Amino acid sequence: MIMKSNLAKIAQQKKIKYFLISFVDLFGIQRAKLVPARAISDMQKTGAGFGGFATYLDLDFASPDMFAVPDPESLIQLPWQPDVAWLASDLVINNAPMDQCPRVILKKQISQMTDLNFKMMTGVECEFFILNEAGTEVADSRDDAQKPCYDVAALMRRYDILKEICDSMIKLGWKPYQNDHEDANGQYEMNWDYTDSLTTADRHVFFKFMVKSIAEKHGLRATFMPKPFDELTGNGCHAHASLWDLKKKQNHFLDQDNELGLSKMGYHFIGGIMKSVVSFSAWFNPSLNSYDRLNARTTNSGSTYSPTAVTYSGNNRTHMIRIPDAGRIEFRPADGAVNPYLLQAGLIAMGLDGIKNKRNPGKRIDVNMYSQGNKLKRIKKLPHSLIDSLNKFKASEVVKKSIGSKVVSQYIKLKKREIAEHNKVSDENKKNWERKNIIDC
Numbered sequence: 484m485i486m487k488s489n490l491a492k493i494a495q496q497k498k499i500k501y502f503l504i505s506f507v508d509l510f511g512i513q514r515a516k517l518v519p520a521r522a523i524s525d526m527q528k529t530g531a532g533f534g535g536f537a538t539y540l541d542l543d544f545a546s547p548d549m550f551a552v553p554d555p556e557s558l559i560q561l562p563w564q565p566d567v568a569w570l571a572s573d574l575v576i577n578n579a580p581m582d583q584c585p586r587v588i589l590k591k592q593i594s595q596m597t598d599l600n601f602k603m604m605t606g607v608e609c610e611f612f613i614l615n616e617a618g619t620e621v622a623d624s625r626d627d628a629q630k631p632c633y634d635v636a637a638l639m640r641r642y643d644i645l646k647e648i649c650d651s652m653i654k655l656g657w658k659p660y661q662n663d664h665e666d667a668n669g670q671y672e673m674n675w676d677y678t679d680s681l682t683t684a685d686r687h688v689f690f691k692f693m694v695k696s697i698a699e700k701h702g703l704r705a706t707f708m709p710k711p712f713d714e715l716t717g718n719g720c721h722a723h724a725s726l727w728d729l730k731k732k733q734n735h736f737l738d739q740d741n742e743l744g745l746s747k748m749g750y751h752f753i754g755g756i757m758k759s760v761v762s763f764s765a766w767f768n769p770s771l772n773s774y775d776r777l778n779a780r781t782t783n784s785g786s787t788y789s790p791t792a793v794t795y796s797g798n799n800r801t802h803m804i805r806i807p808d809a810g811r812i813e814f815r816p817a818d819g820a821v822n823p824y825l826l827q828a829g830l831i832a833m834g835l836d837g838i839k840n841k842r843n844p845g846k847r848i849d850v851n852m853y854s855q856g857n858k859l860k861r862i863k864k865l866p867h868s869l870i871d872s873l874n875k876f877k878a879s880e881v882v883k884k885s886i887g888s889k890v891v892s893q894y895i896k897l898k899k900r901e902i903a904e905h906n907k908v909s910d911e912n913k914k915n916w917e918r919k920n921i922i923d924c
Contacts, residue, residue, distance in 0.1 A: 488555045490527045493568075494520035500566040504531040506551045506574055507585050507688055509894055510539040510901075511769065511822035511924055516551070517567075527553060530575055540574075540583055541893035549576040557685045562651035563697060571685045583893050585824035588886065589684055592831040601735070602727045603831055606677030607687050610718040610819060611694055612669045612711055613641060614704045618922050621669030622703045630784050631668050638664040641671065647697050648673060657686060666784050667715035677723060680827040687823035695923070706922045707819030709768070710775035713914075714783050717776030718819030724830055725811040726752065737810030743797050743847075744809020753795055753804055753812060754844040755837020756830075757863075760793055760803065760816065762879035763833060764865060765872040765898065766825040767817040770924065771905055772917045774868050776818050790815050792856055793863040794848050801852035803865070816865060820924040832885035873898055 493499065502523050505515040516531045530550030535542035542549070557571035574584035581587060596603060615622050626637040638645070645662050652659040658676035665672045673690075677683065691707055698705035710717040725736045726748065736749035760767070768777060779787040788800070795804035795812075805813040817826050836842070848859070856862070866872040873895050876882055883891055908916045 490553070490555055490558070490570075491520070491524045493555075493558065494523060497560055497568070498566060499560065499568045501568075502526070502553070503567060503569045504551050504553050504572055505569055505688070505692075506533075506572050507822060507824060508539040509541070509583060509585060509822070509825075509897060511585075511820060511825075512539060513688060513692055514538055515569075527555070530572065535574075535576070535581075539897050540581070541897055542576075547577060549574050549581060551575075554685075557682075559655060559689055561693075562654050563647065563693075563700065569689055569692070571688065582887065583890050585822050585828070586684070588890065589681060589824040589828040589831075592828045592835075592885070593681060595835060596726075596831060597729065599835070600729045601835075602729050603680045603827070603834070604677050604725050604727055605680050605683045605827060605830070606675070606723045607683060607823075607826070608672055608674060608719070608721040608723075609687065609690055609694075609707065610665050610670060610672045610720065611705050611707045612667070612718065613644065613671065613698055614669065614706060614711075616702055616704055618704045618706060618918065623669060626668045628668070630666075631664060631670075632666040632784065634664045637668075638662075638671075644697055644701050644703070645671065645673070647700075648694060651693060651697075665716070666786070666788055667712070667717075667782070670716065670718070680831065684823040684827045687826075691823075704922075707924055708918070708922050709770060709773045709818035709820050710779065711772075711918065711922065713775070713779075716782050716784055716786070716788050717779065719776070719789060719815065720817045720819055720821050720826065722814045722817060722826060722830060723807075723811050724752075724814060724834070725749075726834070734810045736812070739809065743806045745806055745812070748838055749810075749812065750844055751837045751841050752834040753837065754842030755833040755835065755840070756804060756814065757793055757795065757837075757844045758842050759833045759836065759879060759881045761863065761866060761872075762875045762882050763829045764816065765869070765876035765894070766829045767821055768866070768869075768872065769822065769825075769898070770818075770820040770917075770921050771869050771902065772921045773818050773820055774866070775917075777816070777865055778867055786853065789818075790852070791865060792852060792859075793865065794852060794856075795844055796847050796849055799849060799851075801850075801856075802848065806847075820921060828886070832881070836881050836885065869898065870902060
Protein backbone atom coordinates (compact mmCIF):
# COMPACT_ATOMS: atom_id res chain seq x y z
CA MET A 484 0.00 0.00 0.00
CA ILE A 485 2.95 2.33 0.64
CA MET A 486 4.19 1.65 -2.88
CA LYS A 487 0.71 2.18 -4.25
CA SER A 488 0.47 5.61 -2.66
CA ASN A 489 3.90 6.76 -3.87
CA LEU A 490 3.15 8.26 -7.25
CA ALA A 491 6.81 8.81 -8.18
CA LYS A 492 7.58 5.11 -7.72
CA ILE A 493 4.41 4.15 -9.60
CA ALA A 494 5.58 6.33 -12.48
CA GLN A 495 8.88 4.44 -12.62
CA GLN A 496 7.23 1.03 -12.37
CA LYS A 497 4.55 1.70 -15.00
CA LYS A 498 6.64 3.94 -17.28
CA ILE A 499 4.29 6.88 -16.77
CA LYS A 500 5.68 10.14 -18.16
CA TYR A 501 2.82 12.47 -17.30
CA PHE A 502 -0.08 12.73 -14.85
CA LEU A 503 -3.42 14.43 -15.50
CA ILE A 504 -4.35 15.93 -12.12
CA SER A 505 -8.07 16.35 -12.60
CA PHE A 506 -11.05 17.86 -10.83
CA VAL A 507 -14.69 18.53 -11.72
CA ASP A 508 -16.33 21.91 -11.12
CA LEU A 509 -19.94 22.51 -10.06
CA PHE A 510 -21.14 22.32 -13.67
CA GLY A 511 -19.56 18.88 -14.08
CA ILE A 512 -16.85 20.16 -16.39
CA GLN A 513 -13.60 18.27 -16.00
CA ARG A 514 -10.45 20.38 -15.58
CA ALA A 515 -6.85 19.20 -15.36
CA LYS A 516 -3.17 20.00 -15.46
CA LEU A 517 -0.63 17.84 -17.23
CA VAL A 518 2.22 17.21 -14.77
CA PRO A 519 5.51 15.54 -15.75
CA ALA A 520 6.49 12.55 -13.63
CA ARG A 521 9.59 14.39 -12.36
CA ALA A 522 7.31 16.84 -10.48
CA ILE A 523 4.66 14.45 -9.17
CA SER A 524 6.20 13.99 -5.69
CA ASP A 525 5.69 17.66 -4.88
CA MET A 526 2.25 17.71 -6.46
CA GLN A 527 1.22 14.71 -4.37
CA LYS A 528 2.03 16.70 -1.24
CA THR A 529 0.80 20.18 -2.13
CA GLY A 530 -1.47 19.70 -5.13
CA ALA A 531 -1.50 21.36 -8.55
CA GLY A 532 -2.36 25.04 -8.48
CA PHE A 533 -5.34 26.52 -10.32
CA GLY A 534 -6.99 29.91 -10.63
CA GLY A 535 -10.48 29.04 -9.48
CA PHE A 536 -12.12 32.09 -11.08
CA ALA A 537 -11.64 30.47 -14.49
CA THR A 538 -13.95 27.57 -13.55
CA TYR A 539 -17.53 27.19 -12.29
CA LEU A 540 -16.79 27.29 -8.55
CA ASP A 541 -18.02 30.80 -7.63
CA LEU A 542 -14.62 32.31 -6.91
CA ASP A 543 -13.71 35.86 -7.89
CA PHE A 544 -10.59 37.08 -9.64
CA ALA A 545 -8.98 38.15 -6.35
CA SER A 546 -9.40 34.72 -4.74
CA PRO A 547 -6.19 32.90 -3.80
CA ASP A 548 -5.04 29.91 -5.82
CA MET A 549 -6.77 26.63 -5.14
CA PHE A 550 -4.88 23.36 -5.20
CA ALA A 551 -6.02 20.03 -6.59
CA VAL A 552 -4.58 17.37 -4.29
CA PRO A 553 -4.54 14.03 -6.14
CA ASP A 554 -5.96 10.86 -4.62
CA PRO A 555 -3.43 8.08 -5.42
CA GLU A 556 -6.14 5.44 -4.99
CA SER A 557 -7.97 6.88 -8.00
CA LEU A 558 -5.05 6.48 -10.43
CA ILE A 559 -5.99 5.26 -13.90
CA GLN A 560 -3.36 4.70 -16.56
CA LEU A 561 -4.90 5.75 -19.89
CA PRO A 562 -5.34 2.52 -21.89
CA TRP A 563 -5.11 4.44 -25.17
CA GLN A 564 -2.15 6.58 -23.99
CA PRO A 565 -0.32 4.47 -21.36
CA ASP A 566 2.46 6.98 -20.70
CA VAL A 567 -0.22 9.24 -19.15
CA ALA A 568 -2.10 8.53 -15.89
CA TRP A 569 -5.28 10.22 -14.68
CA LEU A 570 -5.88 11.20 -11.05
CA ALA A 571 -9.04 12.45 -9.35
CA SER A 572 -8.35 15.15 -6.81
CA ASP A 573 -9.87 17.15 -3.96
CA LEU A 574 -9.72 20.94 -4.06
CA VAL A 575 -8.07 22.86 -1.22
CA ILE A 576 -8.06 26.62 -0.71
CA ASN A 577 -6.35 28.49 2.16
CA ASN A 578 -5.16 25.08 3.44
CA ALA A 579 -8.72 23.81 3.91
CA PRO A 580 -10.98 21.58 1.77
CA MET A 581 -13.07 23.69 -0.59
CA ASP A 582 -16.73 23.41 0.38
CA GLN A 583 -18.02 23.69 -3.18
CA CYS A 584 -15.69 21.06 -4.65
CA PRO A 585 -18.05 18.30 -5.86
CA ARG A 586 -15.72 15.50 -4.75
CA VAL A 587 -15.42 17.11 -1.30
CA ILE A 588 -19.23 17.40 -1.15
CA LEU A 589 -19.55 13.67 -1.86
CA LYS A 590 -16.88 12.73 0.66
CA LYS A 591 -18.74 14.68 3.37
CA GLN A 592 -21.88 12.68 2.61
CA ILE A 593 -19.88 9.46 2.68
CA SER A 594 -18.51 10.50 6.09
CA GLN A 595 -22.07 10.81 7.40
CA MET A 596 -22.79 7.30 6.16
CA THR A 597 -19.60 5.98 7.72
CA ASP A 598 -20.65 7.39 11.10
CA LEU A 599 -23.75 5.20 10.81
CA ASN A 600 -21.68 2.19 9.70
CA PHE A 601 -23.16 2.34 6.17
CA LYS A 602 -21.60 2.19 2.73
CA MET A 603 -23.59 2.91 -0.41
CA MET A 604 -22.82 0.65 -3.35
CA THR A 605 -23.82 2.05 -6.73
CA GLY A 606 -23.61 1.55 -10.45
CA VAL A 607 -24.50 3.95 -13.26
CA GLU A 608 -25.88 3.45 -16.76
CA CYS A 609 -24.29 6.10 -18.97
CA GLU A 610 -26.01 6.80 -22.28
CA PHE A 611 -24.29 8.78 -25.02
CA PHE A 612 -24.56 9.66 -28.71
CA ILE A 613 -21.82 9.22 -31.30
CA LEU A 614 -22.07 12.17 -33.68
CA ASN A 615 -20.21 13.58 -36.64
CA GLU A 616 -17.14 15.65 -35.83
CA ALA A 617 -19.13 18.88 -35.84
CA GLY A 618 -21.64 17.42 -33.37
CA THR A 619 -24.61 18.33 -35.55
CA GLU A 620 -26.01 14.93 -36.51
CA VAL A 621 -25.74 11.19 -35.87
CA ALA A 622 -22.48 9.91 -37.33
CA ASP A 623 -23.99 6.76 -38.87
CA SER A 624 -26.31 7.89 -41.65
CA ARG A 625 -27.62 4.32 -42.00
CA ASP A 626 -28.77 4.31 -38.37
CA ASP A 627 -32.25 5.59 -39.16
CA ALA A 628 -34.67 2.91 -37.92
CA GLN A 629 -37.81 4.05 -36.12
CA LYS A 630 -37.09 1.59 -33.30
CA PRO A 631 -33.28 1.26 -33.27
CA CYS A 632 -32.93 -0.08 -29.72
CA TYR A 633 -30.64 -3.16 -29.64
CA ASP A 634 -30.21 -2.99 -33.44
CA VAL A 635 -27.35 -5.42 -34.07
CA ALA A 636 -26.29 -3.95 -37.43
CA ALA A 637 -26.09 -0.39 -36.08
CA LEU A 638 -24.31 -1.70 -32.98
CA MET A 639 -21.66 -3.53 -34.98
CA ARG A 640 -21.03 -0.61 -37.31
CA ARG A 641 -19.62 1.10 -34.21
CA TYR A 642 -17.72 -2.01 -33.11
CA ASP A 643 -14.31 -0.33 -33.44
CA ILE A 644 -15.15 2.44 -30.95
CA LEU A 645 -17.21 0.34 -28.54
CA LYS A 646 -14.61 -2.44 -28.52
CA GLU A 647 -11.82 0.00 -27.68
CA ILE A 648 -13.83 1.49 -24.81
CA CYS A 649 -14.90 -1.91 -23.47
CA ASP A 650 -11.38 -3.37 -23.81
CA SER A 651 -10.14 -0.37 -21.82
CA MET A 652 -12.61 -1.07 -19.02
CA ILE A 653 -11.62 -4.74 -18.97
CA LYS A 654 -7.97 -3.76 -18.71
CA LEU A 655 -8.78 -1.35 -15.87
CA GLY A 656 -10.60 -4.05 -13.91
CA TRP A 657 -14.02 -2.40 -14.01
CA LYS A 658 -15.71 -5.67 -15.04
CA PRO A 659 -17.87 -4.40 -17.92
CA TYR A 660 -20.65 -6.81 -18.76
CA GLN A 661 -22.74 -5.48 -21.65
CA ASN A 662 -22.85 -2.85 -24.38
CA ASP A 663 -25.87 -1.97 -26.48
CA HIS A 664 -27.42 0.34 -29.02
CA GLU A 665 -29.97 2.39 -27.14
CA ASP A 666 -33.41 3.73 -28.04
CA ALA A 667 -32.25 6.67 -30.15
CA ASN A 668 -30.43 6.60 -33.47
CA GLY A 669 -26.71 6.93 -32.80
CA GLN A 670 -27.14 6.29 -29.06
CA TYR A 671 -25.27 3.70 -26.97
CA GLU A 672 -24.93 2.49 -23.42
CA MET A 673 -22.08 0.60 -21.76
CA ASN A 674 -22.36 -1.05 -18.36
CA TRP A 675 -19.71 -2.00 -15.82
CA ASP A 676 -19.87 -3.48 -12.33
CA TYR A 677 -21.07 -1.57 -9.27
CA THR A 678 -18.81 -0.57 -6.40
CA ASP A 679 -18.66 2.00 -3.59
CA SER A 680 -20.10 5.45 -4.38
CA LEU A 681 -16.78 7.37 -4.50
CA THR A 682 -15.13 4.87 -6.84
CA THR A 683 -18.23 4.83 -9.04
CA ALA A 684 -18.19 8.63 -9.22
CA ASP A 685 -14.49 8.71 -10.12
CA ARG A 686 -15.01 6.07 -12.79
CA HIS A 687 -18.07 7.91 -14.10
CA VAL A 688 -15.95 11.06 -14.55
CA PHE A 689 -13.19 9.10 -16.28
CA PHE A 690 -15.68 7.16 -18.45
CA LYS A 691 -17.02 10.37 -19.95
CA PHE A 692 -13.48 11.55 -20.67
CA MET A 693 -12.55 8.17 -22.14
CA VAL A 694 -15.60 7.91 -24.41
CA LYS A 695 -15.06 11.41 -25.79
CA SER A 696 -11.32 10.83 -26.27
CA ILE A 697 -11.72 7.53 -28.10
CA ALA A 698 -14.50 8.92 -30.29
CA GLU A 699 -12.19 11.80 -31.25
CA LYS A 700 -9.46 9.29 -32.13
CA HIS A 701 -11.88 7.92 -34.71
CA GLY A 702 -12.69 11.37 -36.09
CA LEU A 703 -16.11 11.54 -34.40
CA ARG A 704 -17.69 13.20 -31.39
CA ALA A 705 -19.44 11.70 -28.37
CA THR A 706 -21.91 13.60 -26.24
CA PHE A 707 -23.79 12.91 -23.00
CA MET A 708 -26.04 15.96 -23.60
CA PRO A 709 -29.51 15.20 -22.17
CA LYS A 710 -31.51 15.98 -25.32
CA PRO A 711 -29.42 16.80 -28.41
CA PHE A 712 -32.30 16.05 -30.82
CA ASP A 713 -35.97 16.84 -30.15
CA GLU A 714 -37.29 13.85 -32.04
CA LEU A 715 -34.98 11.27 -30.41
CA THR A 716 -34.81 9.75 -26.94
CA GLY A 717 -32.47 11.69 -24.63
CA ASN A 718 -29.45 10.59 -22.63
CA GLY A 719 -30.30 9.34 -19.18
CA CYS A 720 -27.97 8.30 -16.40
CA HIS A 721 -29.82 5.75 -14.28
CA ALA A 722 -28.22 4.90 -10.95
CA HIS A 723 -28.61 1.62 -9.04
CA ALA A 724 -28.08 1.77 -5.29
CA SER A 725 -27.96 -0.43 -2.21
CA LEU A 726 -26.80 0.26 1.34
CA TRP A 727 -24.34 -2.07 3.03
CA ASP A 728 -22.99 -2.64 6.52
CA LEU A 729 -19.36 -1.52 6.65
CA LYS A 730 -18.23 -4.29 8.97
CA LYS A 731 -20.48 -7.25 8.24
CA LYS A 732 -20.59 -6.73 4.45
CA GLN A 733 -24.36 -7.17 4.67
CA ASN A 734 -26.84 -5.60 2.23
CA HIS A 735 -29.30 -3.64 4.37
CA PHE A 736 -31.72 -3.34 1.44
CA LEU A 737 -32.14 -7.08 1.03
CA ASP A 738 -35.20 -8.80 2.52
CA GLN A 739 -36.09 -12.08 0.86
CA ASP A 740 -39.40 -12.19 2.75
CA ASN A 741 -40.61 -9.00 1.08
CA GLU A 742 -42.56 -9.35 -2.16
CA LEU A 743 -39.95 -7.32 -4.06
CA GLY A 744 -36.99 -8.34 -1.91
CA LEU A 745 -36.59 -4.88 -0.37
CA SER A 746 -36.19 -4.20 3.36
CA LYS A 747 -37.91 -1.55 5.48
CA MET A 748 -34.67 0.44 5.35
CA GLY A 749 -34.79 0.27 1.58
CA TYR A 750 -38.34 1.61 1.56
CA HIS A 751 -37.34 4.40 3.96
CA PHE A 752 -34.51 5.25 1.57
CA ILE A 753 -37.07 5.47 -1.24
CA GLY A 754 -39.24 7.60 1.05
CA GLY A 755 -36.38 10.05 1.44
CA ILE A 756 -36.00 10.26 -2.32
CA MET A 757 -39.74 10.79 -2.78
CA LYS A 758 -39.61 13.58 -0.20
CA SER A 759 -36.72 15.56 -1.73
CA VAL A 760 -36.12 14.54 -5.33
CA VAL A 761 -37.88 17.62 -6.70
CA SER A 762 -35.61 19.81 -4.56
CA PHE A 763 -32.49 17.98 -5.72
CA SER A 764 -33.50 18.04 -9.40
CA ALA A 765 -31.25 21.06 -9.86
CA TRP A 766 -28.39 18.58 -9.38
CA PHE A 767 -29.79 15.54 -11.16
CA ASN A 768 -31.02 17.62 -14.11
CA PRO A 769 -28.56 20.51 -14.08
CA SER A 770 -28.84 22.00 -17.56
CA LEU A 771 -31.48 23.97 -19.41
CA ASN A 772 -31.49 21.15 -21.95
CA SER A 773 -32.28 18.63 -19.17
CA TYR A 774 -35.90 19.72 -19.11
CA ASP A 775 -36.32 19.02 -22.82
CA ARG A 776 -35.71 15.40 -21.84
CA LEU A 777 -37.89 15.33 -18.71
CA ASN A 778 -40.82 17.00 -20.44
CA ALA A 779 -40.35 15.57 -23.91
CA ARG A 780 -43.15 14.74 -26.26
CA THR A 781 -43.28 11.18 -27.59
CA THR A 782 -40.17 10.44 -29.65
CA ASN A 783 -39.79 8.64 -32.99
CA SER A 784 -39.41 5.32 -31.14
CA GLY A 785 -42.68 5.79 -29.24
CA SER A 786 -41.26 6.45 -25.76
CA THR A 787 -39.11 9.05 -24.00
CA TYR A 788 -37.68 6.62 -21.40
CA SER A 789 -37.65 9.48 -18.85
CA PRO A 790 -39.91 9.81 -15.79
CA THR A 791 -42.44 12.59 -15.37
CA ALA A 792 -43.71 12.08 -11.82
CA VAL A 793 -42.46 11.21 -8.34
CA THR A 794 -43.50 7.57 -8.16
CA TYR A 795 -42.01 4.15 -7.53
CA SER A 796 -42.85 0.64 -8.63
CA GLY A 797 -41.48 -2.86 -9.03
CA ASN A 798 -39.88 -3.84 -12.33
CA ASN A 799 -41.64 -1.08 -14.29
CA ARG A 800 -39.52 1.34 -16.32
CA THR A 801 -42.19 4.05 -16.54
CA HIS A 802 -41.61 5.13 -12.93
CA MET A 803 -39.05 7.42 -11.33
CA ILE A 804 -37.81 4.62 -9.05
CA ARG A 805 -37.78 1.01 -10.10
CA ILE A 806 -37.10 -2.00 -7.90
CA PRO A 807 -35.64 -4.29 -10.59
CA ASP A 808 -34.28 -6.98 -8.32
CA ALA A 809 -34.05 -7.97 -4.66
CA GLY A 810 -31.87 -5.70 -2.53
CA ARG A 811 -31.44 -2.70 -4.82
CA ILE A 812 -33.25 0.24 -6.36
CA GLU A 813 -32.90 2.06 -9.67
CA PHE A 814 -33.08 5.86 -9.69
CA ARG A 815 -34.13 7.04 -13.18
CA PRO A 816 -34.47 10.87 -13.30
CA ALA A 817 -30.78 11.84 -13.66
CA ASP A 818 -29.53 12.64 -17.16
CA GLY A 819 -26.24 12.68 -19.03
CA ALA A 820 -25.32 16.18 -17.84
CA VAL A 821 -25.38 15.15 -14.18
CA ASN A 822 -22.23 15.84 -12.18
CA PRO A 823 -21.02 12.32 -11.18
CA TYR A 824 -20.12 13.42 -7.64
CA LEU A 825 -23.32 15.37 -7.05
CA LEU A 826 -25.41 12.45 -8.30
CA GLN A 827 -23.96 10.21 -5.59
CA ALA A 828 -24.02 12.95 -2.94
CA GLY A 829 -27.67 13.74 -3.64
CA LEU A 830 -28.71 10.09 -3.41
CA ILE A 831 -26.95 9.73 -0.06
CA ALA A 832 -28.44 12.96 1.33
CA MET A 833 -32.00 12.00 0.37
CA GLY A 834 -31.63 8.38 1.42
CA LEU A 835 -30.13 9.13 4.84
CA ASP A 836 -32.89 11.67 5.49
CA GLY A 837 -35.42 8.97 4.66
CA ILE A 838 -33.76 6.44 6.96
CA LYS A 839 -33.27 8.84 9.88
CA ASN A 840 -36.89 10.05 9.67
CA LYS A 841 -38.36 6.68 8.65
CA ARG A 842 -40.09 8.31 5.71
CA ASN A 843 -42.91 6.29 4.20
CA PRO A 844 -42.86 6.18 0.39
CA GLY A 845 -46.51 5.15 0.28
CA LYS A 846 -47.88 2.33 -1.81
CA ARG A 847 -46.10 1.50 -5.01
CA ILE A 848 -47.89 2.19 -8.28
CA ASP A 849 -47.88 -0.49 -10.94
CA VAL A 850 -49.59 1.25 -13.87
CA ASN A 851 -47.94 2.40 -17.10
CA MET A 852 -47.23 6.03 -16.22
CA TYR A 853 -46.95 7.06 -19.87
CA SER A 854 -50.47 5.93 -20.75
CA GLN A 855 -52.27 6.11 -17.39
CA GLY A 856 -50.28 8.54 -15.26
CA ASN A 857 -52.53 11.46 -16.17
CA LYS A 858 -55.44 9.66 -14.51
CA LEU A 859 -53.73 9.55 -11.10
CA LYS A 860 -54.60 12.26 -8.59
CA ARG A 861 -52.31 14.04 -6.13
CA ILE A 862 -49.14 12.75 -7.77
CA LYS A 863 -46.16 15.07 -7.39
CA LYS A 864 -44.57 16.03 -10.70
CA LEU A 865 -40.90 16.48 -11.52
CA PRO A 866 -39.92 20.09 -12.33
CA HIS A 867 -40.63 21.60 -15.73
CA SER A 868 -37.69 24.00 -15.87
CA LEU A 869 -34.26 24.70 -14.43
CA ILE A 870 -35.46 27.87 -12.69
CA ASP A 871 -38.27 25.90 -11.03
CA SER A 872 -35.70 23.34 -9.85
CA LEU A 873 -33.40 26.05 -8.49
CA ASN A 874 -36.22 27.68 -6.52
CA LYS A 875 -37.10 24.35 -4.91
CA PHE A 876 -33.41 23.61 -4.29
CA LYS A 877 -33.08 26.93 -2.46
CA ALA A 878 -36.22 26.42 -0.36
CA SER A 879 -35.54 22.85 0.80
CA GLU A 880 -34.55 22.35 4.42
CA VAL A 881 -33.30 18.85 3.61
CA VAL A 882 -30.98 20.30 0.95
CA LYS A 883 -29.66 23.07 3.19
CA LYS A 884 -29.19 20.77 6.18
CA SER A 885 -27.38 18.06 4.23
CA ILE A 886 -25.36 20.15 1.77
CA GLY A 887 -25.03 23.50 3.52
CA SER A 888 -26.50 26.91 2.70
CA LYS A 889 -23.20 28.21 1.34
CA VAL A 890 -22.90 25.58 -1.37
CA VAL A 891 -26.60 25.96 -2.21
CA SER A 892 -26.25 29.72 -2.76
CA GLN A 893 -23.07 29.31 -4.80
CA TYR A 894 -24.65 26.76 -7.10
CA ILE A 895 -27.79 28.85 -7.59
CA LYS A 896 -25.74 31.97 -8.32
CA LEU A 897 -23.79 30.22 -11.08
CA LYS A 898 -26.84 28.57 -12.61
CA LYS A 899 -28.87 31.78 -12.66
CA ARG A 900 -26.00 33.43 -14.47
CA GLU A 901 -26.19 30.64 -17.06
CA ILE A 902 -29.95 31.15 -17.44
CA ALA A 903 -29.40 34.88 -17.94
CA GLU A 904 -26.95 34.14 -20.77
CA HIS A 905 -29.46 31.76 -22.36
CA ASN A 906 -32.22 34.37 -22.12
CA LYS A 907 -30.18 36.79 -24.23
CA VAL A 908 -30.41 34.39 -27.16
CA SER A 909 -33.33 34.62 -29.59
CA ASP A 910 -35.86 31.79 -29.49
CA GLU A 911 -34.81 30.45 -32.89
CA ASN A 912 -31.19 30.19 -31.73
CA LYS A 913 -31.74 28.72 -28.26
CA LYS A 914 -31.25 25.12 -29.41
CA ASN A 915 -28.00 26.08 -31.11
CA TRP A 916 -26.89 27.80 -27.88
CA GLU A 917 -27.68 24.65 -25.90
CA ARG A 918 -25.83 22.44 -28.35
CA LYS A 919 -22.78 24.73 -28.29
CA ASN A 920 -22.68 25.10 -24.50
CA ILE A 921 -23.95 21.71 -23.29
CA ILE A 922 -22.81 19.22 -25.94
CA ASP A 923 -19.50 18.62 -24.15
CA CYS A 924 -21.03 18.14 -20.70
